[in-house]
Amino acid sequence: MKSFLNGYTSFLQRVLTLLMGLMIVPVFLQVLSRFLGIIPRYIWTEEVARFCFVWIIMVGSMIAVRDGSHFDVDVIPKPKRFRNQGIFQLIRHIAMLALAGIFLWYGIDFAKFGFAQNSEMSGINMLSIYFAFPLAGLSWALFLGEKIYQDIRVIRGDPNPKLRL
Amino acid sequence: MSPGEVAAIMLGVFTFLILLHIPVSFALGLACIPILLIDPRLTPFLLINEMWKSYNAFILLAVPFFLLAANLMNSAGITERLVSLARATVGHLPGGLGHINVMVSMLFAGISGSSTADAAGIGSLLIPAMKKQGYDTEFSVAITACSSVMGVIIPPSIMMVVWGGLMSVSIGGLFLAGVVPGALIAIFMMGAVLIYAKTRNYPIYQRASFKEFLQSLGKSIFALVTPAIIVGGIVGGLFTPTEASVVAVIYSAILGGIVYRTIGPKEFPSVLYNSARLAAISLFCIGTASAFGWLLAYFRVPQALVDFISGYGTSIATTGFLIALSFLVIGMFIDAIPAIIILGTILLPLAESVGMHPIHFAIIGVISLAFGLVTPPYGLCLLISCSIGEIAVSKALKDVATLLLPLLILLGLTILFPEMILFLPRWLTPQFM
Numbered sequence: 001m002k003s004f005l006n007g008y009t010s011f012l013q014r015v016l017t018l019l020m021g022l023m024i025v026p027v028f029l030q031v032l033s034r035f036l037g038i039i040p041r042y043i044w045t046e047e048v049a050r051f052c053f054v055w056i057i058m059v060g061s062m063i064a065v066r067d068g069s070h071f072d073v074d075v076i077p078k079p080k081r082f083r084n085q086g087i088f089q090l091i092r093h094i095a096m097l098a099l100a101g102i103f104l105w106y107g108i109d110f111a112k113f114g115f116a117q118n119s120e121m122s123g124i125n126m127l128s129i130y131f132a133f134p135l136a137g138l139s140w141a142l143f144l145g146e147k148i149y150q151d152i153r154v155i156r157g158d159p160n161p162k163l164r165l
Numbered sequence: 166m167s168p169g170e171v172a173a174i175m176l177g178v179f180t181f182l183i184l185l186h187i188p189v190s191f192a193l194g195l196a197c198i199p200i201l202l203i204d205p206r207l208t209p210f211l212l213i214n215e216m217w218k219s220y221n222a223f224i225l226l227a228v229p230f231f232l233l234a235a236n237l238m239n240s241a242g243i244t245e246r247l248v249s250l251a252r253a254t255v256g257h258l259p260g261g262l263g264h265i266n267v268m269v270s271m272l273f274a275g276i277s278g279s280s281t282a283d284a285a286g287i288g289s290l291l292i293p294a295m296k297k298q299g300y301d302t303e304f305s306v307a308i309t310a311c312s313s314v315m316g317v318i319i320p321p322s323i324m325m326v327v328w329g330g331l332m333s334v335s336i337g338g339l340f341l342a343g344v345v346p347g348a349l350i351a352i353f354m355m356g357a358v359l360i361y362a363k364t365r366n367y368p369i370y371q372r373a374s375f376k377e378f379l380q381s382l383g384k385s386i387f388a389l390v391t392p393a394i395i396v397g398g399i400v401g402g403l404f405t406p407t408e409a410s411v412v413a414v415i416y417s418a419i420l421g422g423i424v425y426r427t428i429g430p431k432e433f434p435s436v437l438y439n440s441a442r443l444a445a446i447s448l449f450c451i452g453t454a455s456a457f458g459w460l461l462a463y464f465r466v467p468q469a470l471v472d473f474i475s476g477y478g479t480s481i482a483t484t485g486f487l488i489a490l491s492f493l494v495i496g497m498f499i500d501a502i503p504a505i506i507i508l509g510t511i512l513l514p515l516a517e518s519v520g521m522h523p524i525h526f527a528i529i530g531v532i533s534l535a536f537g538l539v540t541p542p543y544g545l546c547l548l549i550s551c552s553i554g555e556i557a558v559s560k561a562l563k564d565v566a567t568l569l570l571p572l573l574i575l576l577g578l579t580i581l582f583p584e585m586i587l588f589l590p591r592w593l594t595p596q597f598m
Contacts, residue, residue: 017434020441027411060445070188073543095187106210
């Protein structure tokens, strides 16, 4: 399971890099077309850029759940005892899982809603963009499942919780 | 449900989740859920729909591009070039490296739109150098963090792009309005360095010759024209802010890849990845913040707030101080961009009701939120600088507080004398006013 999740993460990282590089192209074409006098043929560029944009955000949010880098605020100090840290993390991860569940459940409706539409300029089926939302919910849930499993091991007193899974 | 009840539930749930260390972006989304489930007209489907609508704004594309441009400039070694230019210009003043730190922050602020890139790039170069020369670590960290806030005030600025896009204010106008307060911060900070240096006997560099100055100017000239391209391009109507951000990316990629040859094909993907990931984390938070803000507006919370406050004071100055205070408080706890989305849209009707100029309102907001970058518990620039200087955040706080005093004075001046910031856009771009 762990190697599957590692593989999935590195796949997401590659996708993120690729999308960022790709997103530069349409916007730059748009600038070029203005100055070279090739007028609006390039309206689709905005749509391609937006497609990359939404996917960058959602893929980035998945990776950030895995490496725990979504910003949080340190108002209350973290507990000192190892076991209490586990409980603390468990609460945090279960709360995040709740939002993952919402994104997965309602995201499927949202994706169906997208399937019924095609974009005006480029004719892309909107499912290809809307699908990012339920997929994000599913991926967060996968990554959070791994974390919750580790938290429970910590609470049970496993000395090396990160080594197994 | 009444606006008061809705606000109490949403803010209550949000605060509770934040205290439990739930990430801000997730907490904002989760705080919407109870209301979306309780009210029969609403469903959690709307959370996703509102997020999607917020991402559909072409202007937000500028956020990842400006971050990418800043990171490319950092990896291209622009910072080193700016440091040698600053050394030749202000290095001979008492507390040389402190002044260099402030001046590089100012120059870099004109190139990038992000304060965190500023703190990371300059800090990793100058904090070790300052420690070596005998500056106190606390002071080195504090001056790096505090001067990096110029990144969001001096144009181009990611915060202003988002503000302008969200509240339909001219971004060119905002950029021009940021010039004077940005330059004043640099002057105030250098004054503070001078006082520190005199009392603590910090070292100085030998004065550079005019030839050395010209040489270092020549080495950094390509970097220094960036603000002219970006700000000039937007103000002059050559391109939109999003297009300007992509032009900045291409320009810095050419500088790093071809002119200076410091970014090879191996480094490029990692710069892409790091910029995309950081942008995605803050943009994700923008999404949930937008849903949160939309829900508050749906229940007319902003209007209720205006009605409540207008009973007390109605002058521009009192409203300005009230606005600044709200942004200062929220900025301590959450990132600036979600703060703009939530609080900016709540306070906009209030600012309009007293006849405050939209650009004045925006600059008060941006300067107040800039404090949030260096105030705990959530001050990204402070966190970055402390981790570079390898000291605990609590240790740097005293010097940070001292250096923030001049910034506080500047905020007060901005509130009381709107013409100080408005004259420049009025003069150069009257069509936007």
